Amino acid sequence: MASYKIVPLVKQEFLESLVDVEDLYQNAPCGYFSFLPDGTVIKLNRTLLRWLGYAEEEILNRKKFSDLISKGGIIYYEMFYLALLKMQGYVNEVNYEIRKKDGTTFPALINSSTLKDPSGELLAINATVVDITDRKKYETELLTSARLAEAEKKRFEFVTDLIPQIIWTATADGRIDYLNLRAYKYFNIEKSAISDFDVLQYIHPDDHRKAMSAWAKSLKSTADFQVQVRLKNAAGEYEWHLVRALPYYDDQGNLAKWYGSCTNIHQNILELQRKDEFIQIASHELKTPITSLKAYNQLQMRTESIETMKGFAQKSATTLNNLQFLISSLLDFSKISLGKLSLDVEKTLLSGIANHVAELLAVSYPSHKIISEIPEEDTFVMCDPHRITQVLINLLNNAIKYSPKADKVCLRLKKIAGNCLRIEVEDFGIGIPKEKLERIFDKYYRVIETKDNNRASGLGLGLYIIQNIVTKHGSRIYAESELGKGSLFYFDLPIEPSN
Amino acid sequence: MNNILKRNNVNVIGNGAKTMVLAHGFGCDQNVWNYIVDEFSSDYKLVLFDYVGAGKSDLSAYDSTRYNSLDGYALDIVEICRELNLRDAVFVGHSVSSMIGLLASKMAPEIFGKLIFVGPSPRYLNDEGYVGGFEKTDLDGLLEMMDTNYLGWSRALAPQIMGNLDRPELGESLTNNFCATDPKIARQFARVTFLSDNRADLKYSAVPSLTLQCSEDIIAPLEVGKYIQQNTPNNSMVVMKATGHCPHMSAPEETIREMKHFLNN
Numbered sequence: 233m234a235s236y237k238i239v240p241l242v243k244q245e246f247l248e249s250l251v252d253v254e255d256l257y258q259n260a261p262c263g264y265f266s267f268l269p270d271g272t273v274i275k276l277n278r279t280l281l282r283w284l285g286y287a288e289e290e291i292l293n294r295k296k297f298s299d300l301i302s303k304g305g306i307i308y309y310e311m312f313y314l315a316l317l318k319m320q321g322y323v324n325e326v327n328y329e330i331r332k333k334d335g336t337t338f339p340a341l342i343n344s345s346t347l348k349d350p351s352g353e354l355l356a357i358n359a360t361v362v363d364i365t366d367r368k369k370y371e372t373e374l375l376t377s378a379r380l381a382e383a384e385k386k387r388f389e390f391v392t393d394l395i396p397q398i399i400w401t402a403t404a405d406g407r408i409d410y411l412n413l414r415a416y417k418y419f420n421i422e423k424s425a426i427s428d429f430d431v432l433q434y435i436h437p438d439d440h441r442k443a444m445s446a447w448a449k450s451l452k453s454t455a456d457f458q459v460q461v462r463l464k465n466a467a468g469e470y471e472w473h474l475v476r477a478l479p480y481y482d483d484q485g486n487l488a489k490w491y492g493s494c495t496n497i498h499q500n501i502l503e504l505q506r507k508d509e510f511i512q513i514a515s516h517e518l519k520t521p522i523t524s525l526k527a528y529n530q531l532q533m534r535t536e537s538i539e540t541m542k543g544f545a546q547k548s549a550t551t552l553n554n555l556q557f558l559i560s561s562l563l564d565f566s567k568i569s570l571g572k573l574s575l576d577v578e579k580t581l582l583s584g585i586a587n588h589v590a591e592l593l594a595v596s597y598p599s600h601k602i603i604s605e606i607p608e609e610d611t612f613v614m615c616d617p618h619r620i621t622q623v624l625i626n627l628l629n630n631a632i633k634y635s636p637k638a639d640k641v642c643l644r645l646k647k648i649a650g651n652c653l654r655i656e657v658e659d660f661g662i663g664i665p666k667e668k669l670e671r672i673f674d675k676y677y678r679v680i681e682t683k684d685n686n687r688a689s690g691l692g693l694g695l696y697i698i699q700n701i702v703t704k705h706g707s708r709i710y711a712e713s714e715l716g717k718g719s720l721f722y723f724d725l726p727i728e729p730s731n
Numbered sequence: 732m733n734n735i736l737k738r739n740n741v742n743v744i745g746n747g748a749k750t751m752v753l754a755h756g757f758g759c760d761q762n763v764w765n766y767i768v769d770e771f772s773s774d775y776k777l778v779l780f781d782y783v784g785a786g787k788s789d790l791s792a793y794d795s796t797r798y799n800s801l802d803g804y805a806l807d808i809v810e811i812c813r814e815l816n817l818r819d820a821v822f823v824g825h826s827v828s829s830m831i832g833l834l835a836s837k838m839a840p841e842i843f844g845k846l847i848f849v850g851p852s853p854r855y856l857n858d859e860g861y862v863g864g865f866e867k868t869d870l871d872g873l874l875e876m877m878d879t880n881y882l883g884w885s886r887a888l889a890p891q892i893m894g895n896l897d898r899p900e901l902g903e904s905l906t907n908n909f910c911a912t913d914p915k916i917a918r919q920f921a922r923v924t925f926l927s928d929n930r931a932d933l934k935y936s937a938v939p940s941l942t943l944q945c946s947e948d949i950i951a952p953l954e955v956g957k958y959i960q961q962n963t964p965n966n967s968m969v970v971m972k973a974t975g976h977c978p979h980m981s982a983p984e985e986t987i988r989e990m991k992h993f994l995n996n
Binding site for chain 1: 756757758759762763765826865866869870871872873874875876877879880925947949950974975976977980981
């Protein structure tokens with residue numbers, strides 16, 4: 233260690249004359265006092281006197297230390313302070329509320345040390361008093377703001393926990409430091425695991441690059457972050473999410489945090505995928521009859537025989553009917569999508585429609601007997617007869633199509649409670665699995681994946697369209713089914729008085 | 732070492748034929764007896780210990796249910812004495828330990844032949860027709876002082892401001908570390924002590940007892956000493972010249988003299 237000598241600049245006596253010990257004692261910026269082991273104050277400086285508001289003669293040899301503190305302070309003094317003093321010889325930095333003459337108090341830090349005689353007996357205690365009113369005030373403010381911030385954080389967490397989306401925050405440099413309750417549930421992780429939460433583990437491997445490069449780009453440019461990725465849920469399945477984040481700037485304009493959300497868009501994405509698939513199927517469905525028509529047309533041109541020509545014309549007519557049906561289904565579908573499906577409602581004799589449909593289908597499908605159970609009396613309902621005809625044809629068509637091994641289907645009209653007419657179509661075919669039953673009325677939904685069926689139902693639109701038609705009538709089609717036994721479809725319409 | 736002896740950091744010193752058990756009060760540990768043990772160590776085997784939570788006791792043995800009343804502490808004493816096979820011993824208890832000793836003696840009458848109470852109080856809070864010296868609010872004031880001062884005042888606040896409300900571990904160097912007691916335990920001990928009421932237990936005291944009453948003791952005022960003397964069978968009270976609440980520390984000679992006077996007569 234380097235040692236160096238201090239060259240005296242002035243004489244020692246002069247240095248000593250600089251310090252007036254008594255003045256230092258009396259006017260120090262802290263209080264000094266001394267007291268006997270029984271607490272009696274025997275000496276104190278002017279500063280402390282001024283703080284306390286006593287005249288010297290009011291306190292010297294008259295007041296005890298315990299007179300200057302609260303009762304809780306006295307217990308503390310007797311139980312802790314004195315024992316410590318006795319054993320350590322000093323006690324530092326103990327906070328007492330000091331009581332002034334006028335009864336008010338101020339917080340002070342007291343340091344004390346003992347004065348003992350050579351035999352070790354305690355003669356007196358010297359104490360230093362530092363007024364910490366300001367310090368306490370600032371600290372209280374600090375504590376208050378710390379608590380406020382904590383409360384604010386809790387409020388934020390409460391609100392974000394309410395939201396059905398995943399909410400997250402990240403530090404300015406991109407480390408995720410908060411997830412809401414929804415996130416913990418979605419990812420199935422413990423709250424305590426946030427410190428080593430690795431989001432990459434939960435992003436579909438095929439989306440890693442996309443997500444990370446977008447995030448890196450946003451971090452660099454502080455531009456809004458947005459990306460669509462698949463996130464792994466608690467069951468280990470990936471669901472599409474729209475992940476967004478915005479930079480949050482503090483009042484100094486520094487980037488303080490990123491606030492982000494993940495919205496589950498899985499259904500929307502699936503919907504889009506189904507739509508794409510639908511367009512593909514629809515194109516195929518449209519192409520098949522056109523190819524047939526082209527072929528019939530070519531054959532017609534080549535043949536000389538009127539009979540053969542007629543035969544092809546007949547086949548073309550059937551194909552054209554199919555095509556027309558297909559296109560009208562597509563038109564219905566687009567009307568429904570645009571909310572433009574309209575009805576021409578009139579008072580209709582429903583038994584008439586039912587009989588007509590039964591006859592029509594009997595001709596088309598000689599394979600199945602159509603058993604109609606229709607009440608004899610005339611029953612009228614308010615409906616669009618063309619649309620209800622479409623519904624019945626569709627239901628019977630399905631009934632026949634999905635019961636290839638059966639030889640009959642039933643069409644029933646019956647009065648039920650509430651003055652309604654129930655229309656039922658029952659088959660004895662393959663049935664619909666329970667888990668699929670509730671989705672059969674969804675658009676694009678096909679119970680059996682078939683693509684080479686040139687019917688509208690091949691598009692997965694049939695039930696969707698007729699459900700919409702019935703809904704437009706203020707009713708709803710219900711389906712019951714048992715696998716291997718058959719299915720029952722029914723809907724109700726209110727009966728109109730006959731006159 | 733045996734679990735109980737380790738739990739309460741039991742130290743046995745001296746080699747007399749008779750035994751004296753010394754129980755420290757609320758606030759410190761067995762070191763408070765340092766000023767008087769030498770005087771008795773030739774005539775007595777002295778049993779010193781720390782309550783669970785104080786001094787070098789086993790903090791992990793703290794059970795907030797067991798120690799939620801003075802009975803739990805009394806049971807500690809009974810267990811220690813049984814472990815050491817004590818009979819007819821002298822019990823010396825400071826402050827709240829006076830009543831703890833009384834309770835222990837009630838639980839196991841064979842253990843103690845004489846009881847010495849230093850600054851005892853059967854109830855610290857005032858009650859109808861009874862002056863204990865304190866109100867409930869005074870206890871709150873004490874608890875607040877304990878909270879702000881246990882690590883030295885300046886260290887108590889930082890963790891709160893930093894939002895880390897868990898107390899730092901003890902064993903970190905403390906400003907005033909001599910009577911280092913786990914703060915949570917000390918808090919409960921303070922509550923149990925100052926909310927205790929053992930007035931109804933006094934009449935069960937079956938052995939001769941001595942109350943050493945200090946002059947000007949704010950914690951255990953003279954009225955309280957008199958109350959004990961009047962309600963405890965076979966109790967004598969000596970009002971000492973010593974002031975304050977800890978005569979065994981502030982006036983060891985006088986304390987020793989009065990103890991010997993009681994024990995030898």
